[in-house]
Amino acid sequence: MSAGHPGQLMAAEMAEQPAVLRRILTEGAGPIREVAEHIAARGPRFVLLTGRGTSDNAALYAKYLLEILLGKPCGLTSMSTTTAYAAKPDLTDCLVIAVSQSGGSPDLVSSTVSAREAGAVTLAVTNNPESPLAGAAEFHIDVLAGPERALPATKTYTAELLALYLLVESLRGGDGVAAAAALPELAERIIDRQEEVRRLAGRYRFAERMVLTSRGYGYPTAREAALKLMETSYIPALAYSGADLLHGPLAMVDNVSPVIAIVTEGRGGQALQAVLDRLRDRGADLVVVGPQGQVDAASAGFALPTAGVPEELQPILEILPLQRLAYEVTLARGQDPDAPRALAKVTETR
Incomplete structure (x- = not known):
C-alpha cells in the first residue's frame, strides 16, 4: 500500500x-x-x-x-x-x-x-x-x-x-x-504542467473504454499509456497501430468512447494523418498528444515541446503527460494509483 x-x-x-x-x-x-x-x-x-x-x-x-x-x-x-x-x-x-x-x-x-x-x-x-x-x-x-x-x-x-x-x-x-x-529540461517543462493534465483527466472519469493509437516510434507510447491506464484506473484501454486500427477496430469508435492519438513529429505522425482524418469523420472524441497544430485540430490535447527533437527521442517526452493522465484519472475515480489491485512489483511468470 x-x-x-x-x-x-x-x-x-x-x-x-x-x-x-x-x-x-x-x-x-x-x-x-x-x-x-x-x-x-x-x-x-x-x-x-x-x-x-x-x-x-x-x-x-x-x-x-x-x-x-x-x-x-x-x-x-x-x-x-x-x-x-x-x-x-x-x-x-x-x-x-x-x-x-x-x-x-x-x-x-x-x-x-x-x-x-x-x-x-x-x-x-x-x-x-x-x-x-x-x-x-x-x-x-x-x-x-x-x-x-x-x-x-x-x-x-x-x-x-x-x-x-x-x-x-x-x-x-x-x-x-x-x-x-535537451531531454531533461524538456521533461521538466512537461511535468510542471500538472494542472493542464488534471483538467484533461476530467474527460475520462466515467469512461467505460478508451482507444489509443499512433504509428512508428509513437506506437510503443500508445501501448505503454494503455497499460498505465488499465493497471491504475482499471479502464479497458486498447492500443492499436494506426494502420491496424483501420483494419477493423475502427468500427468500434464512436462519439462516446475517447480516442487518444500520439502524434510523433516526423514520419510517424505523417503516416498517422489518414487515421486522424478518419477518426474526425466518425465524430470521435479525439485527444491528441503531439505538436500544437495537431492539438488545435482535435477535440482536446496536450501540446508537446518537440520542435527540433529527433523523432526517435520523442517517445521519452510523449509518455510523460500520459503517465500523469493515468494518475489523475485514477484519483478522480476514487482509487489509489500506488496500490493497483492484483499487482506485484516483481511478476514471477515462468
Whole structure:
C-alpha cells in the first residue's frame, strides 16, 4: 500500500524523471558505449528482444531503433518457446536483449540462459545490476533509475528508453548524448504542467473504454499509456497501430468512447494523418498528444515541446503527460494509483 496520501509514491517517481535522464546522460553513457563496443565486435546479424509489461513496450521501442537506424532484422521473442516447450533454437550471430525493471522474473532469466547456451550474445538492461537477469547475461546495462517503490513503472520506463537509444547510437558509432541533451529540461517543462493534465483527466472519469493509437516510434507510447491506464484506473484501454486500427477496430469508435492519438513529429505522425482524418469523420472524441497544430485540430490535447527533437527521442517526452493522465484519472475515480489491485512489483511468470 502507499504511504501517506493516495498516489504519493507514483507522483514522486514521475517527478524524478528529469533527474534520472540527466544521470543516464552523465553517468550512464560511458558504460553503455563500452558495452556497445564489445557487442559490435561480435558482429551480430540480427536481434531478439525480450520483456514483459512496461519493459516489453521499451523493447518494442528498441525494435524500431534497431531496424530503422541500424538496419538489423529484429523480433520480439515468445519466451514460452524455450521455458514451456524447451525449444532449442540456433542463435549463432544473434544478439538477445532482455529488458526488465527488476531483473527478477524467472522466465526472463531462464530464456536468457537458454539464449546464451544457444550461441547468442546476451545483454540484460535492468534497474538492478545485482539481479538474477544481470547475472545470467553476458553483458549488462544499468538504467540508473534508482529504487522504484510505486507499483506502476514510470521512471524506469523512460530510463529504459534512453538507455536503449544510447545503446543503438553507440552500436552505429556515435554516442547519442548531444542529440538527447535537451531531454531533461524538456521533461521538466512537461511535468510542471500538472494542472493542464488534471483538467484533461476530467474527460475520462466515467469512461467505460478508451482507444489509443499512433504509428512508428509513437506506437510503443500508445501501448505503454494503455497499460498505465488499465493497471491504475482499471479502464479497458486498447492500443492499436494506426494502420491496424483501420483494419477493423475502427468500427468500434464512436462519439462516446475517447480516442487518444500520439502524434510523433516526423514520419510517424505523417503516416498517422489518414487515421486522424478518419477518426474526425466518425465524430470521435479525439485527444491528441503531439505538436500544437495537431492539438488545435482535435477535440482536446496536450501540446508537446518537440520542435527540433529527433523523432526517435520523442517517445521519452510523449509518455510523460500520459503517465500523469493515468494518475489523475485514477484519483478522480476514487482509487489509489500506488496500490493497483492484483499487482506485484516483481511478476514471477515462468
